[in-house]
Amino acid sequence: MSESVAVTGIGLVSPVGTAVDEVFEAVCAGRSGIVRPPEGHALHGVVDVAAIGPPVDPESVIPPKEARVVDRSIVLGVRAAEDALADAGIEVGQDVDPYRVAVVLSGVGGLGTLARQAVERSRRGRLGVSPFMLPGVLPNMAAARVAIKFGIRGYMSSSGTACAAGGQSIGEAVRILRSGEADVVVCGCTEAPLFPTFADAFGNALALARGWSDPTTASRPFDRRRNGFVLGEGAGVLVLERAGFARARGAAVLAHVLGWGATSDGYHPTTPRPDGSGAAESMRIALRDSGLSTNDIGYLNAHGTGTKAGDSAESKAIRGVYGDGMPPVSSTKGITGHLLGASGVVEAAIAVTALRKGLLPPTHNLDDPDPACDLNHVRGEPSAAAVDAVMSNSFGFGGHNVSVVFGRADG
């Protein structure tokens, strides 16, 4: 039996707040973070709806001299990591050897900044391109900035697994801790995709929700009238520790990561395998890794983005794994929008909070469940239920399927 992994810190930046309780309250109360992009926003007039995160001043997280060109994704990631470490009460170098701390943090990178620099290159030629661009946009730079800021010297990596990257980072962190390579891992994902070129690509691929006069109704996971996802931005970081290490330093444990599973669809660059077999297998592997059976899972936070194909494939997968005894299921993207890879961490935090509070958030806008999404939905009001373990799914372009199982702190 490998050593268990404790969750000791959570840091979030999301369209519905930065404190985990605030985010949880929003998804339970139906307080949507989805808006029509206001005048002055990069997506004003580009897309109908977006899930916009709070303003974060780059200079509040990165020294001004070094932040001349820095993508918002890096800024949000560093802020979330800072909050997660503070939540865990860890001072690197004081509470833990810097070489025993790892960072696994990623996202799609600073594509927005890259796009803007490309425009400057077209306008002004070579002199339009800043030497600060590369450290300002590379997808590993959020991790690097966290290591630099907090003096972390252990293993560092960035998973480029699209919308599965958050879940993947948590899984990779578990693997690192179980192997004994580190005592503490700062893991998560950060995304700032709200810029026209990226939004147009999703829009032209008919992936985005459109035609909704009320923005708060646009994201409709599992609903019959769903017609795409709502692009959002945000970051989520967890601090995970070897449970023994957390105990020894007297840390407050929020939950345990009991296990995880990951598979690939091997099917199509952007369409999930329609039978959901890859997703089903990632859930089965996560259950096996946790030493749990389907009956032990008391709540499932689905990936459920609101696309036709994605929601129905995930529903087939969930039904295939759990059958009629499936736990209550919801997707919280009806409120948060789709934060790409960061969704996996924000939703893990929501699932952990559901576990802690015994309250299961509903799927917002699920007015008329699609028969193709035949699940044990949590609808309308949040549902009170004492649960011992929860599962969170994350799937990504390319056919990445990741499932993570969390258990109670006292379990």
Next chain:
Amino acid sequence: MKYSTADMDDDTVLGPAGADLESLALAELSMRVEDHFGVRFDDDEAEMFASMTVGEFCAEVARRVQTASAT
């Protein structure tokens, strides 16, 4: 981007000992001078910036502007 220039004068060294411009900032300084004044520093000259003072750097830019306009 706001740098505090309150403590800087002609004797302030551009690099770590003074204004603390690191390698990318010095590269950008070179680009901006090139863009604004139309004078070029080649790569190994740009590497010398860190040890120059503000005054030396300005004098060098001025000298090159003059040389360029005289030809």
